[in-house]
Every structure is written in C-alpha cells, then in structure tokens.
Amino acid sequence: MLLPVIMAGGSGSRLWPLSRTLYPKQFLALTSNATMLQETVKRLDGIDHQAPLLICNEEHRFIVAEQLRKGGMDNSGIILEPVGRNTAPAIALAALKAVVNDEDPLLLVLAADHVIQDTDAFLASVQHAKAEAEKGKLVTFGIVPTHPETGYGYIARGDAINNNAYYVNAFKEKPVLELAKKYVNSGEYYWNSGMFLFKASRYLAELEKYSPDILKACQAAINTATQDLDFTRLDKDIFECCPDDSIDYAVMENTKDAVVVPMDANWSDVGSWSALWEVNEKDASGNATRGDVLVENTSNSYIFSQNKLVATVGVDDLIVVETKDAVLVAHKDKVQDVKGIVGQLKQASRYEYLQHREVYRPWGTHDEIAEGDRFHVKHVMVKPGERTATQMHYHRAEHWVIVKGTAKVINGDKSYLLSENESTYIPIGSPHSIANPGQIPLELIEVRSGAYLSEDDVVRLEDYGVGY
Incomplete structure (x- = not known):
C-alpha cells in the first residue's frame, strides 16, 4: 500500500500579501473552499493508501494539525523540521520514519x-x-x-519502457524562452513536477550511494528525535548539520534507475498570481474574482478581496489583492517581481512579510482592530477547551470585554468566570490567562493601554500553565 508523503514547507513569497512566512500558500484556500493542503489529501481518496505522513516547518505545526482535524483527515505522523534543508533531506526523514518497523512502503511524494x-x-x-x-x-x-x-525545470525522456513510462534521459534547468519552445515542440520533454514514487528502501540506498552526508545527518536526526503526540521533533543542532540539497541534485540526476511517468492533469504549482489567475474560473471578460469585488470595463484580471469592497474600472491584465493590512496592485506580466517587495519588507523589519494581521495560535486567533498612541485593540477568539499561556506585562494594562461565550480568567491570585457583556481589568504586572471551558468559541475584545504596547512586552510563566 502507498504511504503518501506530503511536503508542507515553503514560504510562498510570490503570492504575497495573501501568503506570509508564518501562513504560506499551502494553508490557504485559493481555488476552492478547502485549503491547498486539504485538497492534496482529498485527492488521494481514489487509491488505497495509508494515512499520509507530513513534513512541515516547526512554526507551522499547529496549522497543519488543525487543518487536518477540520478536514476529518487522519495522518501517520507530522515530522517537524527545525530548519529548512530542501527536498532530499525532507524525503530522507520520511523514508527513515517509514522503514523503522522493518516495513518498506511505496512513498508517494507530493x-x-x-x-x-x-x-x-x-x-x-x-x-x-x-x-x-x-x-x-x-x-x-x-x-x-x-x-x-x-519558470519550470524540464525532464527529457529517453527510451520507452511502455506506453506509460520512459527512462529519464536528463534533467534540465529552467530554460530561456527559445529553448523552452524547442523542448515543447519536440514532444520529448515534460515539466518537472517535483512529485515522486519509489520504495523507501530504494531511495535510502541511492541516497547512501550518491549523497551519504545527507543520509548520515538524517539518520542522526531521526535516531535522536522525540515524539510529542503526532509530532516528531528533531534536534535543531543535529539537523542543522545536514547539507541543503534537492532530491534532483542529490539522487535523481545520478541514479541509473530514474523513470518518468507522464501526467496530463491540468497541473500547476501556483507559483505566481498570474498562475493563480490561469487556474481559476473566469467571467466572459477573462476576470477571475474572489470576495466582495465589482468590475466595470475590466478584462483579463485577477481581483481578490479579503476584507473590503474592491472595485476596478477600465483596467486590463492587472492583479489586485486586498488583505486586512496590505494591498497589491501588479501587472500580470510582472508578478514574479513581488518577491522584491517581500525583500524590502524584510529589510525594513516590517511584520507584513512574516504574518497577517490576524494571527493564528494553537488556542485560537487574535486580530488587530485599532491602534493609537497609547492604546491597542484586538479581537481575540479562544477555541472550546483551550487556554492561553499565563503571562504578565511590565508596561501595559489590559481590559477584556466578553462578547460571546464563557471565559475562565486567571488574574493574579484570583480565578473567576465571565459571561457575555461582562468585563475585567488586568493591571500591569499581574499574571493572567484566559480559558474557554464552554462548547462554543469564546470571543472577547482586548484593549491594551500604556506607554509601550509591543508584543515583546511579555513574560510567560510556565508555573501557571503551558505556554505556546
């Protein structure tokens, strides 16, 4: 039976401002009501397979677990990478995990x-x-x-094995346009999808032959890993020593047993806004729209609204994306340059490259509503049965107003319940947390006041509870 291995890393910076470092494109619903991760898992329903094994950045662990839970999807584990080391090590970790009980499944890498x-x-x-x-x-x-x-690498096919498979003749880097035309016209080249299928043992054997340093580092990481519920946690110092290399360079370009199977399935890696426009349904004028959007004399454009009404008049070939804290306007032919904006944001140490205004936490979410010189207002949601970390602040006080559900509050040495339309005051220096003992989401408005309101004014108190 197949063991799907789903690689859920990556930052998706070319789809900024919708995709952010801490909430990248694989966790977004871009073409349906399901997220791309959920769509990947659902796509496997037509074949016999084990529950998928996932690999993701440690910072994304709760997003992955929550999206699987919401989709009613099982998993065979979630391997957490403390640092990114490309696809060859990621797949090695999955293969080593798969053979730990002397099993040797076929790994379907997606x-x-x-x-x-x-x-x-x-x-x-x-x-x-x-x-x-x-x-x-x-x-x-x-x-x-x-x-x-x-924008894609290519695979040159060699001799036919049968009507559905060919030996690989060569892997080609991303070509210039004239060369890409020659590849396509020949009928003997395919786009390199980055999807694979092989026995776990065969991949490990070829990795040992051609990239033994990667295998050795991954073995050390797996051998010292710890298990935390569904999460496999790797030692950061050990895994950082692993070489950074893709599976193509480390194995596929060297092995004598590489085979390519053609796939004609309307595939896209959605690597840019123009690619997303291509795969979405369009109106008679060639416009793909999502959210609260009105168009007038507009054609061949992608317009996305997350939070506000977006209207366009007399434009063509544009990408317009509105989120709660940023707006992108780009010509469809220039969307690859969006990463330059992300680079500017990083250089200026602005948060907009890193996370959205609405921030996801294991216990729920918080969303900035308003901010002034000495005040900061947030909408906070705590999921049923969850609680925030107990913490204190040296420079700010907080007022909490419950607008939905029931809250259990720890405030200094006191513990008490609050219901809708009730409020409480958290003084500077008072240890505090809030829990949701009910069956529906708890929602509250948090008003911070003080001379210094930044997120780094926080001391988490582990003695009071588990911090996140």
Whole structure:
C-alpha cells in the first residue's frame, strides 16, 4: 500500500500579501473552499493508501494539525523540521520514519501547494508509476507541457519502457524562452513536477550511494528525535548539520534507475498570481474574482478581496489583492517581481512579510482592530477547551470585554468566570490567562493601554500553565 508523503514547507513569497512566512500558500484556500493542503489529501481518496505522513516547518505545526482535524483527515505522523534543508533531506526523514518497523512502503511524494484539476488523470498516472516503483525504479512525474514555460525545470525522456513510462534521459534547468519552445515542440520533454514514487528502501540506498552526508545527518536526526503526540521533533543542532540539497541534485540526476511517468492533469504549482489567475474560473471578460469585488470595463484580471469592497474600472491584465493590512496592485506580466517587495519588507523589519494581521495560535486567533498612541485593540477568539499561556506585562494594562461565550480568567491570585457583556481589568504586572471551558468559541475584545504596547512586552510563566 502507498504511504503518501506530503511536503508542507515553503514560504510562498510570490503570492504575497495573501501568503506570509508564518501562513504560506499551502494553508490557504485559493481555488476552492478547502485549503491547498486539504485538497492534496482529498485527492488521494481514489487509491488505497495509508494515512499520509507530513513534513512541515516547526512554526507551522499547529496549522497543519488543525487543518487536518477540520478536514476529518487522519495522518501517520507530522515530522517537524527545525530548519529548512530542501527536498532530499525532507524525503530522507520520511523514508527513515517509514522503514523503522522493518516495513518498506511505496512513498508517494507530493507537495502540499500544487493544483491538480483532473484528479482521475492524476490517479491514473500514480497507478502507472506504482508498477515501475514496485520493480525498484525511482519514478518522477513529468507534466505534459501546455506552453513554453521558463519558470519550470524540464525532464527529457529517453527510451520507452511502455506506453506509460520512459527512462529519464536528463534533467534540465529552467530554460530561456527559445529553448523552452524547442523542448515543447519536440514532444520529448515534460515539466518537472517535483512529485515522486519509489520504495523507501530504494531511495535510502541511492541516497547512501550518491549523497551519504545527507543520509548520515538524517539518520542522526531521526535516531535522536522525540515524539510529542503526532509530532516528531528533531534536534535543531543535529539537523542543522545536514547539507541543503534537492532530491534532483542529490539522487535523481545520478541514479541509473530514474523513470518518468507522464501526467496530463491540468497541473500547476501556483507559483505566481498570474498562475493563480490561469487556474481559476473566469467571467466572459477573462476576470477571475474572489470576495466582495465589482468590475466595470475590466478584462483579463485577477481581483481578490479579503476584507473590503474592491472595485476596478477600465483596467486590463492587472492583479489586485486586498488583505486586512496590505494591498497589491501588479501587472500580470510582472508578478514574479513581488518577491522584491517581500525583500524590502524584510529589510525594513516590517511584520507584513512574516504574518497577517490576524494571527493564528494553537488556542485560537487574535486580530488587530485599532491602534493609537497609547492604546491597542484586538479581537481575540479562544477555541472550546483551550487556554492561553499565563503571562504578565511590565508596561501595559489590559481590559477584556466578553462578547460571546464563557471565559475562565486567571488574574493574579484570583480565578473567576465571565459571561457575555461582562468585563475585567488586568493591571500591569499581574499574571493572567484566559480559558474557554464552554462548547462554543469564546470571543472577547482586548484593549491594551500604556506607554509601550509591543508584543515583546511579555513574560510567560510556565508555573501557571503551558505556554505556546
């Protein structure tokens, strides 16, 4: 049976401002009501498989767990990378985890941030690849190109094994446009999808042959890992020693057993706003819109509204994206340059590259409503059965007003319940936390006041409870 391995890392900076470092595109609902991660898991329903094994950045662990929970989706574990080390080590971690009980499953390696619109074609390609992987081949999926694309790497096919699989002749870097045209016109090249299928043992054997340093570092990381519920936590110091390399460079370009199986499934890695425009449904004027959007004399544009009415008049080939704290306006031909804006934000140490105004926590969310010279107002939601960390502040006091649900408050040496339309005052220096003992989400308005209101004015008190 297949063991899907879903790689849910990456920052998705080219889809800023919707995608942020702490909440990147794989956790967003971009083409349906489900997130890209949830769509990736749902896509597997047509084949027999074990519950998927996921790999993600440690900072995203609760987002992954919560999205699986909301989707009613099981998992075989979530491996947490303390630092990113590219695809070759990530897949090595999954393979080592898979063989720990002397098992040797077929690993179906998928990215969590791909759009595949033809699920039947995807599943058919997986079945074709399964036959080759069971023979010990390392299979990569080559996307049948629809146009000359300079943003993807290519796979050159060699001799045919059968009508559904070919030996790999070569992997090619992202080409210039003229070369991309030659690749597509030849009919012998595919886009490199970054999806794979092989036995766990075969991948580890080839990794030991061609990139033993990666295997050694990953073995050390797995051997010293700790288990925390579904999470496998790696030692940061050990895993940081692992070389940073892709599976293509570390294994696939070196192995003698690389096979490519074509896939014609309306695939996209949604690597830019223009790519997202391409995969979304459009009106008669070629516009793809989401949210509260009005268009007049507008064509061939992608317009996204998260929070406000967005209206366009007399524009063509534009990307317009509105979030609670940022607006992007870009020409469709220049969307690759969005990463330059992200770079400017990082250099200026602005939070907008890192996270949204609405911040997700294991216990719930908080969203900034208003801010002034000596006040800061947030809307806070605490999930049923959850609680915040107990903490104190040296420079600010807080007022809490309950607007929905019931709250259990710790305030200094006191503990008490508050219900809707009740409030409480948290003085400077008082240890405090809030819990939701009820069955519905707890919502409150938090008003901070004081001379210094930044997030770093916080001391978490572990003796009072578990901090996040």
